[in-house]
Amino acid sequence: MEPFRFHLFVCTQQKPEGVPSCPTSGSSAVLEALDREVQARGLDAEVQLTTCGCMGLCDEAPVMVVYPEGVWYRRVQASHVPEIVESHLRAGKPVEKLIWRDAAAMKAMSVEHREKYRQAMAARAKAGKD
Amino acid sequence: MEPFRFHLFVCTQQKPEGVPSCPTSGSSAVLEALDREVQARGLDAEVQLTTCGCMGLCDEAPVMVVYPEGVWYRRVQASHVPEIVESHLRAGKPVEKLIWRDAAAMKAMSVEHREKYRQAMAARAKAGKD
Numbered sequence A, B: 001m002e003p004f005r006f007h008l009f010v011c012t013q014q015k016p017e018g019v020p021s022c023p024t025s026g027s028s029a030v031l032e033a034l035d036r037e038v039q040a041r042g043l044d045a046e047v048q049l050t051t052c053g054c055m056g057l058c059d060e061a062p063v064m065v066v067y068p069e070g071v072w073y074r075r076v077q078a079s080h081v082p083e084i085v086e087s088h089l090r091a092g093k094p095v096e097k098l099i100w101r102d103a104a105a106m107k108a109m110s111v112e113h114r115e116k117y118r119q120a121m122a123a124r125a126k127a128g129k130d
Helices: A027-040 A078-090 A103-129 B027-040 B078-090 B103-129
Strands: A006-011 A047-052 A064-067 A071-073 B006-011 B047-052 B064-067 B071-073
Touching (some): A006 A027, A071 A078
16 A cells, blocks of 8 residues: 555756756746645645656656656646646546657656766766876 | 656655754665666666655655555665665565555655645745745
8 A cells, every 4th residue: 555645756856057957947836836736626645746856858847757657747837737636636537638658768868868877977986086 | 658667766855964864864875776786687777766855754764665566665775775676676576574564654754744844834934024
């Protein structure tokens, strides 16, 4: 059994200036709207809302994922939140127009991002040793 | 379809000095060990590893959750990681001794933490207006 019916993760990963990111695309407003709407609709006991770090999908920011279903939403804005809460979290019907279904593309994007990150970290570690 | 077979979330929420938290209980070392072990065991293509913010379960830190199964681990240390990767992520058998199964207790703890956070935020907002 899960502590909550739904566990939402919204990316709030900060990036250097000029780099695309969920926060610069509006994820903080999405997070605030979710917290507000979930309470307003009386779903507080059903929903756990958690911030998360980069999932490597910054080109389609802001990104959020709803578990345990594993429904991924991309380019979510605060204006979409009432529909997400009402349709998905209350009625159990994910909001089709916002769902990102191309798992292969998501995986490729995420893996590419991870590789770049690891290379950057390795280069930084090497520079620290030189 | 999910982009990855497993999606792991490890809490890395920073807290004020003296307050129990996942990072001060070792979550950064857990995260590094997971990244290293997942690669070493050739599971990189199956596992997405993401940091996350506070889930209100700080008294049992460090906490991590594995989706889509929704398996919660508590008091995870870097020394547990090889077993988690080998047993859970490779063989599909979650590590029983580390699983936190009391969903009711988790929910109560998380809700209490959330209420305190909201009260603190409301007090801060009020103080800002005064």
